[in-house]
Amino acid sequence: MSQLDHKQLWESIADRLREEILDGHLPAGSRLVETDLATRFGVSRGPVRDALADLSRSGLVVDLPRRGTFVASLREEDLAEVYEVRRALEEGAVRMAVARASEEELAEMDRLLSATEAAYHAGPLPAAWEADMAFHRICCRMAGNGRLVELFDQLASQTVLLMRTALAERASLAWTPPVAVHRHIADAIRGRDAEAAVRAVADHYQYTEDRLAGRAKTE
Amino acid sequence: MSQLDHKQLWESIADRLREEILDGHLPAGSRLVETDLATRFGVSRGPVRDALADLSRSGLVVDLPRRGTFVASLREEDLAEVYEVRRALEEGAVRMAVARASEEELAEMDRLLSATEAAYHAGPLPAAWEADMAFHRICCRMAGNGRLVELFDQLASQTVLLMRTALAERASLAWTPPVAVHRHIADAIRGRDAEAAVRAVADHYQYTEDRLAGRAKTE
DNA sequence: CGAATGCTAACTGTTGACAATTGCCCGTGT
DNA sequence: ACACGGGCAATTGTCAACAGTTAGCATTCG
CATH class of the missing domain: 1.10.10.10 (Winged helix-like DNA-binding domain superfamily/Winged helix DNA-binding domain)
Structure with missing residues (x-):
């Protein structure tokens, strides 16, 4: 090395x-x-x-x-853009992951899933967000496609910056990682069910987008 | 300006x-x-x-x-990677395009579609490929997501380089743009049918991947 | 008193030069 | 004949300096 x-x-x-x-x-x-x-x-x-x-x-x-x-001072339309692209990317990622994920990777995914739940129950939100992002990342890594992981990482850092700036302006945007939805995704991948996995990711992002849109309206 | x-x-x-x-x-x-x-x-x-x-x-x-x-000297595994990511990106793109495409953009799409057919019948393959790529690009642009277009452009240049190098090694990889499949995609977008559009894109890439894999095996 | 214009300071885009590292070639030893 | 090691050229990484441009400010004119 x-x-x-x-x-x-x-x-x-x-x-x-x-x-x-x-x-x-x-x-x-x-x-x-x-x-x-x-x-x-x-x-x-x-x-x-x-x-x-x-x-x-x-x-x-x-x-x-x-x-x-x-x-960069990202705005809400940027947030929407980033999430849209992430959704497209991750839907494809889990489809590939279903076909390729190794047992080690699945174990790692489970570990990160538990970590997210633990961080969620422990309290400090930033830690939970970090674990959340790590879960999404392993989903992309399991696709076995280096370019896809690279693009995801770009979008992930933008997401983090976005959450921080958006949160600084409006605390109401704070959210808790949807561990239950994550588990749906994980289950579908482990069960090698491509369509269910894609649907789970789609639901996940639908939920996230609705939530953000709702918050934006109520403000 | x-x-x-x-x-x-x-x-x-x-x-x-x-x-x-x-x-x-x-x-x-x-x-x-x-x-x-x-x-x-x-x-x-x-x-x-x-x-x-x-x-x-x-x-x-x-x-x-x-x-x-x-x-860069891209190999066949790179080709596979690029097409996988493109598929994921474009499936998402057409879903957004169905919801957002303006009449002007749809007209532009039709124009490019005709151009592809014309180039296909005219003969010179490079022109047909160029038109093919332009069609895919307008599909992404209709999504109204700048980041998505940017990522597509990156993958598009890699595709062009890839086709050139792969073709230099094996002329058997030459292909003709599947205009019929393009028309399916265009019809679905114009008809505002998201699921059909996604399916059409998936079929398109399935076809392309099968073809490339088949060629690789027969060689 | 407001707006337009010229000045000033600061920063970036670009340049040329220096130093460090790499790969290659040749000579030497076995 | 072949492997190994030292010296050399070539090329990149880094640095310091120059010139052009931009933003801000003061001044002046209407």
């Missing part, structure tokens, strides 16, 4: 920035000045530019030419 | 490189030396790096750290 520790400089920077954005340390709309970041990380502007380009690809920052890069 | 003609330098370079890769002028596996490209385009290495990073995001080139960037 000598080729793996050779992490490119801009990757480390991107990781740290991503972390600071997702944990709210860098609020949405913040301006990211290349020079400042360069001095802060003790490097030149080159790697910083690369890191920002990567974050821009992930949709965590927006890059206005000649004007600078800012932490 | 004074802000649109200010195309970033690296964008123009990326466009030209993408073109040369997709039309086969730069064969798969070619080494792309930053210095050479810089002198060739009359710019510095900076914009070239940005352009290569963008192409790397699209999956058209692979970037080995400290070793260089090469035109």
Whole structure:
């Protein structure tokens, strides 16, 4: 594992920035000045530019030419877009997972499912959301399609940022992960029932979208 | 439209490189030396790096750290991956398109459909493939989801590169766009029948995958 | 007093150069 | 003849500097 520790400089920077954005340390709309970041990380502007380009690809920052890069401030229509694409992706993912999931992966899925329930009952919501996302991720990984996982990860980070910014504006958006629905998905995959799995994912997202739309209206 | 003609330098370079890769002028596996490209385009290495990073995001080139960037040489398993993700994405896309497609977009779709048939009957296959891809693209655009279109475009360029490299190795992979299946999809969208549209897309990709798998076996 | 214009400061896009690492080639030893 | 090791060229990663552009502010004119 000598080729793996050779992490490119801009990757480390991107990781740290991503972390600071997702944990709210860098609020949405913040301006990211290349020079400042360069001095802060003790490097030149080159790697910083690369890191920002990567974050821009992930949709965590927006890059206005000649004007600078800012932490993305995603709106509710973005939330809807992200969820729509995630639904399409995950419906396909579980169909593939039904055909390919290994026993180890199924066990891992069960473990994450229990973790979600535990976090849900324990109380602190952020932990539950993290577990929720991990469950969705394993669903995509079980599809055995690297490109699909990559796209999901992009959408996942956007979801996290979205939840944070949306939540900062309106606490009423807070939600609890639907563990019961997750279990439907898990059961369908374990039972190798493709149609049921797809339907379970569709229900899941239908529920989520309805919920968000409902909240938006009641506000 | 004074802000649109200010195309970033690296964008123009990326466009030209993408073109040369997709039309086969730069064969798969070619080494792309930053210095050479810089002198060739009359710019510095900076914009070239940005352009290569963008192409790397699209999956058209692979970037080995400290070793260089090469035109991606995609294999048959990559083809399978790309088609799987495209299927998932487009199934979702047509479901949204059924709910949102405007009359103008439907007309555009019909136009592209006719163009595909015309190109198919005219003879030159590359033109037919181009029309085929344009049809798929309008299906995604009708979904009214910018992120989805972006992801589709990435997968589309990979598909083109893939078809070219695969075809160079084995001429037996040549195929003709299934215009009849396209018409099924178009009819379902125009008829606002979501389930039929999804089924039509699924059939389309099932057909394509079977065909590719069959060819691979008979060879 | 408001709006338009010119100035200033700051930041990005781009450039050229330096340093570090990699792969290759050749010589040497077995 | 072949494997191994050292030196060399080539190429990337990184850095510092320059020039163009943009936003903000003061000034001036109507």
